[in-house]
Amino acid sequence: MKTIVIGAGLGGLLSAARLSQAGYQVEVFERLPLTGGRFTNINFRGFQLSTGALHMLPHGPAGPLAQFLKEVKADVIIVRADRPTIRLPLKKHHPDYRHGFKDIAFSEFTKPLSHKDRLKIALLVVSTRKNRPTGSSLQTWIRTQFKDEWLVKFADSFCGWSLSLKSDKVRVEEIFEIIESMYRFGGPGVPIGGCKAVIDALEAVIFANGGRIHTRAEVSQILVENGRATGVVVGNETYRADLVISNLGHAATACLCSEALKEKIYADYIRMLKTLQPSAGIKICLAADEPLIGYSGVLLTPYAKRVNGINEVTHVDPKLAPPGKHLTMSHQYVAPENVKSLENEIDSGLNDLKEIFPGRKYEVLLIQSYHDNWPVNRAASGTDPGNETPISNLYVVGDGAKGKGGIEVEGVALGVAAAMKKIIG
Numbered sequence: 265m266k267t268i269v270i271g272a273g274l275g276g277l278l279s280a281a282r283l284s285q286a287g288y289q290v291e292v293f294e295r296l297p298l299t300g301g302r303f304t305n306i307n308f309r310g311f312q313l314s315t316g317a318l319h320m321l322p323h324g325p326a327g328p329l330a331q332f333l334k335e336v337k338a339d340v341i342i343v344r345a346d347r348p349t350i351r352l353p354l355k356k357h358h359p360d361y362r363h364g365f366k367d368i369a370f371s372e373f374t375k376p377l378s379h380k381d382r383l384k385i386a387l388l389v390v391s392t393r394k395n396r397p398t399g400s401s402l403q404t405w406i407r408t409q410f411k412d413e414w415l416v417k418f419a420d421s422f423c424g425w426s427l428s429l430k431s432d433k434v435r436v437e438e439i440f441e442i443i444e445s446m447y448r449f450g451g452p453g454v455p456i457g458g459c460k461a462v463i464d465a466l467e468a469v470i471f472a473n474g475g476r477i478h479t480r481a482e483v484s485q486i487l488v489e490n491g492r493a494t495g496v497v498v499g500n501e502t503y504r505a506d507l508v509i510s511n512l513g514h515a516a517t518a519c520l521c522s523e524a525l526k527e528k529i530y531a532d533y534i535r536m537l538k539t540l541q542p543s544a545g546i547k548i549c550l551a552a553d554e555p556l557i558g559y560s561g562v563l564l565t566p567y568a569k570r571v572n573g574i575n576e577v578t579h580v581d582p583k584l585a586p587p588g589k590h591l592t593m594s595h596q597y598v599a600p601e602n603v604k605s606l607e608n609e610i611d612s613g614l615n616d617l618k619e620i621f622p623g624r625k626y627e628v629l630l631i632q633s634y635h636d637n638w639p640v641n642r643a644a645s646g647t648d649p650g651n652e653t654p655i656s657n658l659y660v661v662g663d664g665a666k667g668k669g670g671i672e673v674e675g676v677a678l679g680v681a682a683a684m685k686k687i688i689g
């Protein structure tokens with residue numbers, strides 16, 4: 265079966281690897297000069313910065329992405345990071361006051377609460393196993409259960425870091441799926457070599473199975489005949505295919521076959537596309553001679569004005585920075601209404617970092633912002649419409665088609681696995 269994959273991001277390459285392994289004749293078209301999309305490295309003065317992701321897989325060596333990589337025989341070493349922590353500010357008279365803060369383990373997130381609220385959480389952990397809360401945002405659900413604003417702050421920091429959303433934009437059922445995945449697969453890990461190691465390994469599988477990848481090859485149209493995808497147009501060339509996989513999310517995919525989708529029978533799908541909201545964010549990359557965090561786990565920062573969390577991946581893979589240096593990266597959610605004032609958001613993020621690392625020496629290497637057509641997520645977690653499109657033999661993969669409960673690239677892997685099940689069986 266001749267298959268065309270549009271886009272060589274993680275979703276496109278996972279699909280191409282799996283299909284080429286199953287004997288499909290695969291050709292990938294990527295508009296950029298490099299592959300990997302928002303999941304590859306940019307070498308800057310020996311620092312392995314990235315086009316998007318913070319070199320972290322949310323569920324490390326046991327998660328859905330790691331499992332998928334194993335299944336397609338993509339050779340990547342993924343090392344579990346230290347456990348996540350939460351930074352709490354301390355009052356001046358506190359006995360532990362030295363730097364003005366204290367880092368507690370993620371599992372101790374109830375520590376700042378009263379005994380009564382802690383007991384209530386322990387009971388909720390048991391009762392929600394059988395009766396999952398549904399139908400509201402996480403923030404609304406927390407506020408109906410607790411008066412203490414700490415839990416909202418903590419939830420915002422967690423959702424901002426892992427989904428680039430505020431807790432009022434995340435459905436409570438989605439967060440419970442995510443918590444279950446955390447129990448099942450464990451916490452984050454770092455691929456040795458960073459994001460690019462995953463991309464390189466997938467490309468090796470595709471090439472070994474006879475697949476082809478073209479860069480600087482933008483698809484301008486998806487050909488549709490009698491409700492069925494039959495190929496794509498790249499430059500002046502037409503490429504025919506039995507199956508088309510798009511790595512662009514539903515909205516951008518629909519733009520490539522907009523003529524075909526004008527028919528009335530597709531009206532519901534077009535209406536649904538208008539409800540999809542990409543999530544925006546800012547990443548700040550720092551270089552330091554001395555570690556700023558001191559461990560490889562994520563540091564959540566619920567008391568910062570904008571920054572949601574920070575990681576320091578060089579504790580797992582020192583080669584992600586030049587010898588003797590550390591690479592530290594912060595992430596912050598950007599609300600849709602603030603996308604127009606990104607400079608202010610960046611200044612607030614930089615000020616946060618000064619407060620989080622008081623008196624510490626570091627250099628800002630790179631600041632990247634993500635929104636609209638190059639977002640953190642093409643559809644807010646828990647809202648995407650799955651892999652299928654109303655055009656037969658046209659599937660969507662990637663972060664616009666993740667499925668439930670999958671954080672970031674774990675969701676991308678789950679979505680690709682679901683699509684492959686439909687296609688290959």
Ligand SMILES: Cc1cc2nc3c(=O)[nH]c(=O)nc-3n(C[C@H](O)[C@H](O)[C@H](O)COP(=O)(O)OP(=O)(O)OC[C@H]3O[C@@H](n4cnc5c(N)ncnc54)[C@H](O)[C@@H]3O)c2cc1C
Pocket residue numbers: 270271272273274275276293294295296299300301302303315316317318319320321322481482483484511512545546547595634639640641661662663664671672673674676
């Ligand atoms: C700041 C930031 C931090 C993140 N941190 C993490 C993290 O630590 N851990 C994690 O798991 N996830 C993280 N993510 C999310 C992760 O990067 C994405 O989920 C993932 O990379 C999405 O991959 P994709 O294949 O869906 O899309 P993309 O990477 O966007 O791939 C789509 C590809 O299609 C190409 N393309 C578009 N249009 C065309 C066309 N017409 N013709 C041909 N090619 C086309 C694009 O150039 C691109 O290469 C982060 C994202 C950001 C932005």
